[in-house]
Amino acid sequence: MRFSSRQEDRLIDALTALYCIIGNPVSHSLSPAMHNAAFRALGINAVYLAFKVDEEKLQEAVEGFKAIGVRGFNVTIPFKRSVVDFLDELDEKAAKIGAVNTVKAEGGKLFGFNTDGMGFIRSLEEEGICYRGKNVLIIGAGGASRAICAYLSEHCNVTVVNRTAKKAESLAADFGLNWASLDDIPSILASFKEGDLIVNTTSVGLKDEDLELFDYERLLKPSFVVVDIIYGKDTKLLKSARKIGCKAVDGEGMLLYQGVEAFKIWTGKNPPIDVMRKALKSSS
Ligand code: ATR
Numbered sequence: 001m002r003f004s005s006r007q008e009d010r011l012i013d014a015l016t017a018l019y020c021i022i023g024n025p026v027s028h029s030l031s032p033a034m035h036n037a038a039f040r041a042l043g044i045n046a047v048y049l050a051f052k053v054d055e056e057k058l059q060e061a062v063e064g065f066k067a068i069g070v071r072g073f074n075v076t077i078p079f080k081r082s083v084v085d086f087l088d089e090l091d092e093k094a095a096k097i098g099a100v101n102t103v104k105a106e107g108g109k110l111f112g113f114n115t116d117g118m119g120f121i122r123s124l125e126e127e128g129i130c131y132r133g134k135n136v137l138i139i140g141a142g143g144a145s146r147a148i149c150a151y152l153s154e155h156c157n158v159t160v161v162n163r164t165a166k167k168a169e170s171l172a173a174d175f176g177l178n179w180a181s182l183d184d185i186p187s188i189l190a191s192f193k194e195g196d197l198i199v200n201t202t203s204v205g206l207k208d209e210d211l212e213l214f215d216y217e218r219l220l221k222p223s224f225v226v227v228d229i230i231y232g233k234d235t236k237l238l239k240s241a242r243k244i245g246c247k248a249v250d251g252e253g254m255l256l257y258q259g260v261e262a263f264k265i266w267t268g269k270n271p272p273i274d275v276m277r278k279a280l281k282s283s284s
Contacts, residue, residue, distance in 0.1 A: 017046040019266060022061060023076035026050045030283050031074055034259050037279035038271040062086040062110070072104045072266040080143040087112040097150045099143040102262040115261035116147035116254070123253025129225055131156055135192055137185070139213050140201035141167035144229055148201060149175045159188055185214040194223040205235030216240035231255050232284045256280060
């Protein structure tokens with residue numbers, strides 16, 4: 001093995017451990033930059049790559065990872081729920097959420113975890129946002145929403161709204177929350193008080209840039225906290241919230257801290273958070 005004393009000169013060799021992310025699309029992912037920076041900083045002989053996987057090839061990809069001894073991987077859109085079928089065990093939280101974003105290989109088995117909710121909470125805490133006891137409106141009922149709801153349901157009065165109302169109803173039933181349709185947002189926000197939170201977990205803002213989930217100008221009040229978990233982009237929701245005077249937070253902190261938790265699961269080590277943050281900032 002050829003290791004130089006200078007970390008940046010370290011070479012990939014036959015002992016290099018492989019970690020990766022699978023998704024489709026995945027080329028926008030900042031996880032490789034973040035995790036490779038952390039591996040380098042800690043002198044860990046590992047590399048993290050991104051693989052775009054066709055939807056019908058998910059099982060083959062996961063079995064291939066197992067066969068070649070990939071140490072761990074992240075899972076992103078659209079596989080967070082479907083990957084569960086190909087794993088050996090889930091931790092308690094991932095089982096409750098029904099979705100996995102982090103997989104660890106150990107003893108020939110694949111173990112699934114979900115660090116998205118923890119990442120979300122840590123990003124709120126870092127921003128000094130108090131969420132305990134607050135009213136929270138969660139927009140969207142997909143995998144990301146489920147992960148966030150699993151954590152917030154323990155501390156807040158959460159209402160989930162979704163374009164497909166049935167999905168909001170079923171998510172709310174799983175976590176003991178309130179649910180409503182997108183049309184109910186005006187009446188929900190009318191009862192909101194200072195410091196209450198609005199969280200967008202939908203892809204509106206990423207894909208449908210001009211679409212509004214509700215009338216932002218009319219319904220947002222300066223005392224609200226607005227979180228959009230999309231990262232690397234100033235969405236219309238965040239721009240409007242800032243203009244009105246709300247505290248507005250994007251998804252970069254959530255991305256960072258879900259990665260921090262994944263790194264700990266894989267390596268058992270505390271990663272250098274500032275190095276990971278710097279890698280995110282310089283690649284976005
Ligand atoms: P993720 O795993 O990232 O949460 P997802 O499971 O595909 O992704 O969920 C996407 C969410 O964005 C869903 O809540 C979806 O609403 P539907 O359940 O009705 O599909 C929501 N979404 C996507 N496009 C939307 C749009 N144009 N308007 C409102 N909600 C939208």
